[in-house]
Amino acid sequence: MPSEPHPSDQRPSWQLTTDLDGFLARAEEFLHSAPAPHTALLSVTDTLRVRGLQVYGKGAPLFGTYAGAGAGADGDIRGAFVWTPPHRLALSPLAPEAAAALARQLADVSPDLPGVAAEAATGEAFARAWEKQTGATASAGTHQRLYRLGTLTPPEPAPPGRARVATGADRELLSRWHREFGEAIGERSAMDPGAWTDSRLAYGGITLWETPDGTPAAMAGVTRRTAGQVRVAPVYTPAALRGRGYGGAATVAVSRAALDAGASDVLLFTDLDNPTSNGLYQRIGYRPVRDFTQYDFTY
CATH class of the missing domain: 3.40.630.30 (Gcn5-related N-acetyltransferase (GNAT))
Structure with a gap:
């Protein structure tokens, strides 16, 4: 009889990677499902794919996908990010709990993150969670509007x-x-x-x-x-x-x-x-x- 899933496998979770191809394999369907709000992530990953991983700087880019509870790492993707140091983290629109979970996880990996760029509510949720996790001060900079x-x-x-x-x-x-x-x-x-x-x-x-x-x-x-x-x-x-x-x-x-x-x-x-x-x-x-x-x- 197959074993029951471990409780930790049922929690929504972020999977981080430095592998662009692996990230795109997991995130592509999600990103393509709503191209407009994901435009920054799509254009940045396309440039990395075509021009090389160091096109935005010498630091290794970091990528992440957020999977729904019990879905496994590769299924039911509900969020994604791309970070090309030394620039701001680029986030897809996220539920507040996903933004908070990412802040907790990234605080252990990259405690000196310079900033975040995201849809307004997502950016606010992540910024507040980052302040709580790291003691940093988050200052709102440019307010942008996306047009079609x-x-x-x-x-x-x-x-x-x-x-x-x-x-x-x-x-x-x-x-x-x-x-x-x-x-x-x-x-x-x-x-x-x-x-x-x-x-x-x-x-x-x-x-x-x-x-x-x-x-x-x-x-x-x-x-x-x-x-x-x-x-x-x-x-x-x-x-x-x-x-x-x-x-x-x-x-x-x-x-x-x-x-x-x-x-x-x-x-x-x-x-x-x-x-x-x-x-x-x-x-x-x-x-x-x-x-x-x-x-x-x-x-």
């Missing part, structure tokens, strides 16, 4: 000029703009600007808006398509050229190209403290999905 494209509605009139896909000849400019974008929003870049540029150029993932004389005036990046969806990121216009519609025109161009290429969903994040960008994206057809919050931990 509905009906693309280009502004009229469009600014003079045209869109074109960036090439290797633009590498120096794109790397500089990527660095300037991070400085403008007060965020450390997740990747070295040159590495980021190379990763996007490899699949035509940056579109420039040029003025009629051929001068680049704005850029809009887009992630590689995964689970049918892409995410527009970043959109950047140099300070001296803002207010002329160039960023919006680049966003429209890259959004239309993604749809034409077969994307089922086109997403983007905005900073909720920036009413200009939130208003622009809604005018061209983006609709709110849910809010996210980034927390930083100090010890």
